[in-house]
Amino acid sequence: MSDSAPLAAPLDIVHVVENLERGGLERMVIDLAIAQRAAGHRCRVVCLFEPGALAGELEAQGIAVHACRKRGGFDPAAIRGLHAQLCALPSAVIHTHNANAHYHAVAATLGRRPLRLINTRHGMGAARPRSRGEWLYRRSMGRTDAVAAVCEAARAKFAAQGVRPRHGLLSVPNGIRVDAFSAASEERRVSLRRVLDLPPGTRIVGSVGRLNPVKDQATLLRAFATLHAEWSDTALVLVGDGALRAALESLAVSLGIADAVRFLGDRSDVRQLLQGFDVFALSSLSEGYSMALLEACASGLPIVATDVGGNREIVADGRNGLLVPPSRADALADAFAALLRDPARAVALGAAGRDWALREASIATMAARYESLYRGKAGDA
Missing domain, CATH: 3.40.50.2000 (Glycogen Phosphorylase B;)
Structure with a gap:
């Protein structure tokens, strides 16, 4: 019998973003999803609004991109579309990016518990931490497994603002190719x-x-x-x-x-x-x-x-x-x-x-940290 540890089972991973226009957040999501698919995981990306200029990069790699095409204000049709995408696989890891995508994902999954619900906050947070959006974000923490800030300075700032997910607030630095x-x-x-x-x-x-x-x-x-x-x-x-x-x-x-x-x-x-x-x-x-x-x-x-x-x-x-x-x-x-x-x-x-x-600063290092987080090993991320 081999003494080596068994390989971990592939994960179903759904990334939720506002869109895939050009920007650092969007570049990170694209590179991470491609690396995760190459590692054997099944990945999809759901855009709250329009798909954006970079969506074709993922589709060319065989990664599906779905757009909810949300309109301004409360949009029940978009929430229903998001619910359909996020609840199709109850065992999926849902990885949201920034506050708006996150609290919409939490609302769309009420009554359906995903395997893990992870959020990454890109940047240093909102200019108005007491805004309605930030209030909704903090209210969503009771159903959030972990939040990853992209640097230690941001992690400390979010902790001071009362961001308290269920299992951990930590920093996972971005990576690039x-x-x-x-x-x-x-x-x-x-x-x-x-x-x-x-x-x-x-x-x-x-x-x-x-x-x-x-x-x-x-x-x-x-x-x-x-x-x-x-x-x-x-x-x-x-x-x-x-x-x-x-x-x-x-x-x-x-x-x-x-x-x-x-x-x-x-x-x-x-x-x-x-x-x-x-x-x-x-x-x-x-x-x-x-x-x-x-x-x-x-x-x-x-x-x-x-x-x-x-x-x-x-x-x-x-x-x-x-x-x-x-x-x-x-x-x-x-x-x-x-x-x-x-x-x-x-x-x-x-x-x-x-x-x-x-x-x-490699994608591989970042992807490994996120996989640890997805599997509930926050301390190893």
């Missing part, structure tokens, strides 16, 4: 300069993220204006779109840097773009466990990031990047200049970030 990223190279920098119609030798400060107030690209633009006044051979590349795009483009004009700033909008080739950057910037006012920072680390880029939320759990100041206070254009500009003045240090910081990502 580290092996899909190649380190930045001079060849890719030359190619990106050519594509963006920038002079040869231009040093590129790049950032990836939605153009919204929390990401605070306005401060990043002001910092770059200061940098560009001293280092004219620099350019700022912003990847992502959002409601503030027109306002940010106008700000770049008023700062006199429009010719040196490129707004690329939403892109499907982020991995390739990262390889052409010299420095990665993140100017957020709030962050959980930033997927953009993980991808920058995997790309071997030196990072300048604001010291908010879980950023310091990714960026060790002076070891794989530099941390600066939020809302400080002068501090951002000084950090960019410090890396441009010392390219050898910048290369060393980028290499250290890639080494860290290979060890700590």
